[in-house]
Amino acid sequence: MPNTTVHNLVLIPLLAIIYFFTAWLGLQLAFDEVNITPLWPPTGIALAALLYYGNRVWPGIFLGVVLINIYLKTHVMAGLAIATGNTLEVVVAGYLISRFASRWPFAKLQHTVFFILSLCVATMISASGGVVSLYLAGALAKEAVGMLWHTWWLGDLAGGLILTPFLLAWSRAPKERYSAAQMVEATGLILLTSGLMYLLFFTQLSSYANQYLLIFALLPILFWMSFRFHHHGATLMILIMSVLAIVGTLNGLGPFVLATEHDSLLVLQAAVGSVMITVLLLIASQEERLFAIAGLRLSRESLESQVSQRTLELKSANVLLEKEIYHQTHLTEAIKGLLHIVDGSAKQEFFIRCARGLAQTFETRFALIGVFADQTKCSIATLAVWHGNQVGDNFIYALKGTPCEDVMNHAMELVPKKAAERYPEDKLLAQLEIESYFGAPIITPENEVVGIMAVMDIRPMFIASWQKPLLGLFSNRVALELQRRLVMDKLELAEQVFNESSEAIIICDVEKQIIRVNPAFTELTGYSLAEVLGRKPCRYLSSEENSDCYHKLWSTIEAQGAWHGEMTNRRKNGEEYVSWQMIKSAVDDNNKVQQYIFIINDITEKKRAEEKIFQLAHHDAITQLPNRVSFHQQLEISMAEAIKSGARLAVMFIDLDNFKLINDTSGHPVGDELLQQVARRFEQVVGENAMVSRFGGDEFTVMLPAIAGIEQVAKVAQGLLDALKPPFCLTCCEVTISASIGIGIYPDNSDEISTLLSCADNAMYRAKESGRSGYQFYTEQMHVDAQQLVELEQDLRHALKNDEFTLVYQPQVELDTMQITGVEALLRWYHPHKGLISPDKFIPVAESSGLIVAIGAWVINQACYQLRLWHDLGFEQLSMAINLSARQFFQRDLLATIKKSIADNGIPPAKVEFEITESMMMRNIEETIAILHQIKTLGVQLSVDDFGTGYSSLSYLKRFPLNKIKIDRTFVSGLPDDSDDGAIVEAIIAIAHSLGFTVIAEGVETVEQLRLLAIKRCGEFQGYYFSRPCPVSELSTLLLEHLPKGQKVCSLSRR
Secondary structure, eight states, X not given: OOOXXXXXXXXXXXXXXXXXXXXXXXXXXXXXXXXXXXXOHHHHHHHHHHHHHOGGGHHHHHHHHHHHHHHTTOOHHHHHHHHHHHHHHHHHHHHHHHHHSOSSTTSSHHHHHHHHHHHHHHHHHHHHHHHHHHHHTTOSOGXXXXXXXXXXXXXXXXXXXXXXXXXXXXXXXXXXOOOHHHHHHHHHHHHHHHHHHHHHHSSGGGGSTTTTHHHHHHHHHHHHHHHHHHHHHHHHHHHHHHHHHHHHHHTTOSTTOOSSHHHHHHHHHHXXXXXXXXHHHHHHHXXXXXHHHHHHHHHHXXXXXXXXXXXXXXXXXXXXXXXXXXXXXXXXXXXXXXXXXXXXXXXXXHHHHHHHHHHHHHTOSXXXXXXXXXXXXXXXXXXXEEETTEEEOOOEEEOXXXXXXXXXXXXXXXXXXXXXXXXXXXXXXHHTTOOEEEEEEEEOTTSOEEEEEEEEESSOOOOOXXXXXXXXXXXXXXXXXXXXXXXXXXXXXXXXXXXXOSSEEEEEOTTSOEEEEOHHXXXXXXXXXXXXXXXXXXXXXXXXXXXXXXXXXXXXXXXXXEEEEEEEEEOTTSOEEEEEEEEEEEEOTTSOEEEEEEEEEEOHHHHHHHXXXXXXXXXXXXXXOBOHHHHHHHHHHHHHHHHHHTOOEEEEEEEEETHHHHHHHHOHHHHHHHHHXXXXXXXXXXXXXXXXEEEETTEEEEXXXXXXXXXXXXXXXXXXXXXXXXXXXXXXXXXXXXXXXXXEEETXXXXXXXXXXXXXXXXXXXXXXXXXXXXXXXXXXXXXXXXXXXXXXXXXXXXHHHTOEEEEEEEEEETTTOOXXXXXXXXXXXXXXXXXXXXXXXXXXXXXXXXHHHHHHHHHHHHHHHHHHHHHTTOTTOEEEEEXXXXXXXXXXHHHHHHHHHHHHTOOGGXXXXXXXXXXXXXXXXXHHHHHHHXXXXXXXXXXXXXXXXXXXXXXXXXXXXXXXXEOHHHHTTTTTOHHHHHHHHHHHHHHHHTTOEEEEEOOOSHHHHHHHHHTTOOEEESTTTOOOBOHHHHHHHHHHTOOTTOOOOOGGGO
């Protein structure tokens, strides 16, 4: 094979140069008319290169032909045609030889013949293309076409026949290394041939009449060279002969010189080609003969070796046969004794008789049979022990360090002597003074090791090889007995299971007639064995509607061998029950049915439980309305029907207003009763065609399929609201409740379920925002508003990340002294593009998205830090009020956040006050009280904000660990003109004082409001009358102006 490291960029130009050089040499032998030679060496060189390197070298061939034609100044088109023909000639010859012979086509006669034929055919391509192109180019007369074609073809053929075998042969080393004598022999033959060629082609011997006889002298030399030196010698010899013959003939000497130069060259080409073909065929035939001889030699040597081996084996077999006959005689006698010993193997003393038989057979003092004591297979429990001439007690012993352990690893273990010394860990061997040991494993027919049997003696034991199988025979017999007993145990267990099974079992014969039933069957159906014996099972296991089903199930059993399924049956007393039946055909080893086994389970109660579970899974447990899952399923079905019919449908989201407050204050039983009554009223309004479901909590949904128009939907929505107006008479009280309804229309708002539900949900929230107790149809503006909320939430996240929040502070003033005692921290957001955004706008979004937790933590830390700065300036009596949101309040890490902020900033906990709203307190009263007590343990102050706007109960209020109550601004704004507001303010102040709380009024804007609050003994106030919320710099100045008397402060420059 070619050296793959030779790169094409080097190989192709090199081949082109060689082609050009050899073509130039060949042209020195050219026929003088049109430069056609009797031998064209480039053909042989190009073909050898293609067979050696592969098709990748063809560009080098083409380039070489082009170069020689340029050198000869051939017409451009004719030169290209000649280059194409010469290249195609080589490629076609290479393909045919590689495809149908091999790249070394000289080892087989068939390949050599195909090489010659392929070369003959391929060279016609070059000759035809070249002659035609020269004729068309006007470089050749019409009369010379035939003569020139033969000369060209024979020249290319001769070049291929001579040089291709020579180059391919010399591209590989000879098969055998030649000795010095062989090298002298080859050199002599070459010199002798050269001498004869000199006499024939370079002297005037042609004047003698007998000159041709010398030519025949060359043939024996050539044949001798072929037989002695194969391809290397023959191809070299023919190359030398061909070159000398051509040179001599061109010089007008030799036997091939005829009347004309053309005739001389044709005869010369024919002679050279014929000799080369003969030699190639001769060598190929010789190669095949040598290969066949070598094969025969190997076969003969192998046969002789086998015959010798078989002869030795027969001799050895004869010796062994004589010994085997002797051993078999003794083994037969021993087996007869063994069969006599284990006769009656099913008796109880089987293992004892086996152990005694082992000791007698091997003439030993001890014998034992044992099985694994447990699943770990680390110890043996004996089944029988023979000790001396009596039965020994059974025992359990560990395998580790004993010869029995080796038995498990080596299949059979013989310790002829010094057993106790070899196994020092085995105390039993030493105790019994055991000298020798012989044991084998007990292996079941399934090839599972289940135990061991062994014989031992106090003297050395010598076991002949023919005796060793006896222990295996004992082992196999014991294994079969163990397996028999295991099968019997299994049968007894199966019988016990059959009789005691809670599942009814029927066994039928091949004719499908009942042959056995268990007690559970009688208990289940009421039929006894006597009543059903010999009858078909379908009479007792099917009701009338199942008869067809039984025909189908028998078809399934016959096809698949089993059937299982649910079936309704009838007991003897006529009562129906639901059963799960499994029927299987029992087959023998030939896959022939022997019996049919029925297993019947009564699943009546299970079916009822499943129905109950289905009810629970698809219906609300409190209202018995369809739940969220059922609603989605029915909505999907209704939308599919609407798509087909082109109808419209409506979805309503209903949220009960203030239901949570009623549920928390009055108790869950009251809330459940209210939900049940609401569900009944809703069902009465929507009718049978619509669907009402409870989504969870205080949310209901209604679906109206195939609506006639929006008016119909609005009428139903109003009907639902009107149904809630009459009071609900509950067990313990009477309550009134309203609802907010959002409506989405298919396909107006969406043709997807999730989007349609989202539209109704958004509309419901808009209804709540619009004042509750109303309904809203979904509009695109709601979608826009929702998008704006999404954008606002994204902006909030950026604001938290980019530190866009700031705090402003509103002073809290003692009403009697008009001195500032504290400040309330208020959050502000300055958007980089939208400017100041109102807290009323972004706080609800932060609350719903959960961002309020992180924002609230920032507020707590920032407010504590600012309070520390003011304390450092000398405002040590100043307190800081911080608002807590509902979401933040119920976070588990709130306590840790407060504690850390106070500790990190080093401020007195008593100077920090946390405000929660009244409505937030009433969400979950017990949990709120617990959290407030936990916060109170930190030493901070607690106050309730917006007091009077919620639904507080005095019984709960006194349980809250509060310090201060803040009167909501809605009551303060009506002072002093609104008498109702005045009465409420006065009542709040009185309640607070009675509970020991400080009172602060917010939203004070006029002196009249302030005077009335003073009259009603309100302790503190805040509002625009004194100061609006302001940044730190303005508030610090304000603090200096309203210091408590006698208090000194440091310079503000300390900041």
